[in-house]
Amino acid sequence: MTSAYVIWVDNYNDSWRRGFAKLGRNSYSQNNWTGVALRQGQENIDMSVVKIDGQIVPAMPDDPLLFTQQAVDMILMGSVGPIDRSTIDLHNIETIPSLYDTSLLVAWAPINRVPLKPDPSNKNIPRYYRDVLSQAPDTLGNFHVVGIFEENIGSNEGLASIIKKFYDSQGMEAQDCHRYFAMTADMNIHKRLLRVICDLV
Amino acid sequence: MYDVSGGGSQLRKHMSINLCWWHNLKQASHTIWKKFSDILWAPLWHHLYPDSAFFKTNQSPQDELVHMLHAASAWPDIRDQLVAMNLPSVGGLSVNSKSLVANLIFLFDYAIPAVKLLIIFIPANY
Numbered sequence: 164m165t166s167a168y169v170i171w172v173d174n175y176n177d178s179w180r181r182g183f184a185k186l187g188r189n190s191y192s193q194n195n196w197t198g199v200a201l202r203q204g205q206e207n208i209d210m211s212v213v214k215i216d217g218q219i220v221p222a223m224p225d226d227p228l229l230f231t232q233q234a235v236d237m238i239l240m241g242s243v244g245p246i247d248r249s250t251i252d253l254h255n256i257e258t259i260p261s262l263y264d265t266s267l268l269v270a271w272a273p274i275n276r277v278p279l280k281p282d283p284s285n286k287n288i289p290r291y292y293r294d295v296l297s298q299a300p301d302t303l304g305n306f307h308v309v310g311i312f313e314e315n316i317g318s319n320e321g322l323a324s325i326i327k328k329f330y331d332s333q334g335m336e337a338q339d340c341h342r343y344f345a346m347t348a349d350m351n352i353h354k355r356l357l358r359v360i361c362d363l364v
Numbered sequence: 365m366y367d368v369s370g371g372g373s374q375l376r377k378h379m380s381i382n383l384c385w386w387h388n389l390k391q392a393s394h395t396i397w398k399k400f401s402d403i404l405w406a407p408l409w410h411h412l413y414p415d416s417a418f419f420k421t422n423q424s425p426q427d428e429l430v431h432m433l434h435a436a437s438a439w440p441d442i443r444d445q446l447v448a449m450n451l452p453s454v455g456g457l458s459v460n461s462k463s464l465v466a467n468l469i470f471l472f473d474y475a476i477p478a479v480k481l482l483i484i485f486i487p488a489n490y
Contacts, residue, residue, distance in 0.1 A: 353384075
């Protein structure tokens with residue numbers, strides 16, 4: 164089993180731009196660099212490709228909105244347990260069970276950190292989630308810098324160039340590429356990548 | 365770039381593109397902040413911090429989250445009263461006031477609690 168990691172990309176020099184009063188500010192405000200890092204997984208997750216009838220099951224569906232209904236159901240179900248979907252009309256709030264009483268804010272109270280993060284020592288939190296929170300997977304200890312690319316990911320050309328670098332360096336073109344990859348990005352990059360990856364124009 | 369060469373389908377065969385987890389939370393908070401700023405967040409802000417500027421679309425995510433968290437914590441104290449005011453049989457409120465009450469109930473009972481760590485609730489059979 165190969166260890167799981169997530170590729171993280173973002174504009175690099177926002178903090179530099181803020182740090183300079185005048186000197187070099189214009190250069191840094193153009194976001195000409197892209198930071199790349201790997202966030203390491205804490206558990207063994209098998210990232211090997213899955214094949215059905217000899218064909219690789221794609222890492223993403225053709226239609227990114229394919230599971231919208233399931234996502235809405237999960238929002239409701241996660242708080243109130245299994246639901247009878249036939250009794251709920253999402254356009255009529257009277258038919259939606261209240262999410263407040265069973266929300267994490269109440270079930271895992273008190274939650275009062277900003278940014279929001281449940282306290283791992285809170286006994287109201289189930290043991291499994293406390294263990295995950297205790298591992299603190301979001302700390303910099305699990306964040307490994309790959310480097311800074313001399314590309315502006317804010318431009319379409321820079322975005323394509325960076326994706327192509329990943330594509331080539333990870334050997335995704337090869338027929339025997341045997342694992343999946345996961346990439347996370349901010350709103351702007353994610354939106355543009357979805358347009359490319361799912362042919363949404 | 366946005367051509368029909370098939371590059372997109374080739375890429376998504378091995379790679380999934382995800383919104384950064386923090387950005388999901390941030391985006392949802394922004395939407396709630398913007399949507400309910402006229403009826404709650406702006407008046408509350410000016411009540412708490414007189415003479416300070418309120419930003420409907422450019423408030424920091426930390427500001428938004430901490431105000432939502434504290435407002436949601438106070439919700440049980442006013443919930444019964446507002447739900448009672450929202451009953452069809454209750455008169456005396458203007459249409460605008462009724463709408464305001466219904467929107468506040470929606471905000472605290474559905475909108476804010478819906479912002480959560482969805483990923484930990486994904487059952488294995490999905």
